[in-house]
Amino acid sequence: MNSDINALINGVGVVGGGTMGAGIAYVFATAGVPTTVVEPDGGRAAGLVGSLQVRARRGVERGKLDAARADALDGLLSVTDTVDGLPEGLDLVIETVPERQALKLDVLAAAEARVPALLASNTSALSIDELAGALARPEAFLGMHFFNPVWSLPLVEIVRGEATSEAAIAAARAAAVAIGKESILVRNVPGFATSRLDNIAAFEAMRMLEQGVASAEDIDRAAVLAYGHPIGPLHLSDIVGLDVRLDIARNLSGIYGEAYAPPAVLEQLVERGDLGRKTGRGFFDWTA
Numbered sequence: 001m002n003s004d005i006n007a008l009i010n011g012v013g014v015v016g017g018g019t020m021g022a023g024i025a026y027v028f029a030t031a032g033v034p035t036t037v038v039e040p041d042g043g044r045a046a047g048l049v050g051s052l053q054v055r056a057r058r059g060v061e062r063g064k065l066d067a068a069r070a071d072a073l074d075g076l077l078s079v080t081d082t083v084d085g086l087p088e089g090l091d092l093v094i095e096t097v098p099e100r101q102a103l104k105l106d107v108l109a110a111a112e113a114r115v116p117a118l119l120a121s122n123t124s125a126l127s128i129d130e131l132a133g134a135l136a137r138p139e140a141f142l143g144m145h146f147f148n149p150v151w152s153l154p155l156v157e158i159v160r161g162e163a164t165s166e167a168a169i170a171a172a173r174a175a176a177v178a179i180g181k182e183s184i185l186v187r188n189v190p191g192f193a194t195s196r197l198d199n200i201a202a203f204e205a206m207r208m209l210e211q212g213v214a215s216a217e218d219i220d221r222a223a224v225l226a227y228g229h230p231i232g233p234l235h236l237s238d239i240v241g242l243d244v245r246l247d248i249a250r251n252l253s254g255i256y257g258e259a260y261a262p263p264a265v266l267e268q269l270v271e272r273g274d275l276g277r278k279t280g281r282g283f284f285d286w287t288a
Helices: 003-008 019-030 042-061 067-076 101-112 128-132 166-178 194-210 216-227 233-240 242-256 264-271
Strands: 012-015 035-038 077-080 092-095 118-121 141-145 155-160 182-187
Touching: 003 166, 012 019, 012 101, 019 035, 019 042, 019 067, 042 067, 042 077, 067 077, 092 101, 092 166, 101 118, 101 128, 118 166, 128 141, 141 166, 155 166, 166 182, 194 216, 194 233, 194 242, 194 264, 216 233, 233 242, 242 264
Parallel strands: 012 035, 012 092, 035 077, 092 118, 118 141, 155 182
Antiparallel strands: 141 155
């Protein structure tokens, strides 16, 4: 267990039990950190711990996770249906709700009322300064942008807001180290560093598909074989969630212009409810 785990002895809260929230909760709990997840959807909440236990067993089978850490997961992970159910005074609370500013503002205000030492947003595109605007302690707030799948990808992008203190940045870096991640520090500019790079590639791949340049499979194969990407941009978009991609496109296109405009195929898939892996279909069929 990492020695920096001592920086998180009071535990971590994760608001939102979707794909990203579940992954973030997993990496903290399997690092030995008591972790509470807020998930109001009863069905999703009921299956959350079990699904992460399955993930832990797979990690052990593949030699990626120590068996003792997998066995300890159940005792370290708890689920509540409201932010008010979070323990007070946690070391860190991370919100991972959908990329809608009004929703995030409400969630962050409720989370701050639980008096965490550090409050973070997992946003991939929204302004940290705007999200901090309604907070009483903006100096204790910043962005901690994780990447999907969280248990595999080693980076956390730390986003410094105008009011973010050096102590908050140091605490975020220590939290990343505690779960075996590396971090980069970026300014609060729209799309930060990674989202601008990631989404411009994804949107261009979607436009190539619209134009009949190649099949979805071959566009992704080109990214993997020619450039060494672990998976292609369309496959990754399905994992991230096409609704999430669309929210980001609408936000970034308003700032950077046509290059980030939502491709028509993305809007069409979201309109008919094909959101990627979480619904069973997106650019690819996930039902198997």
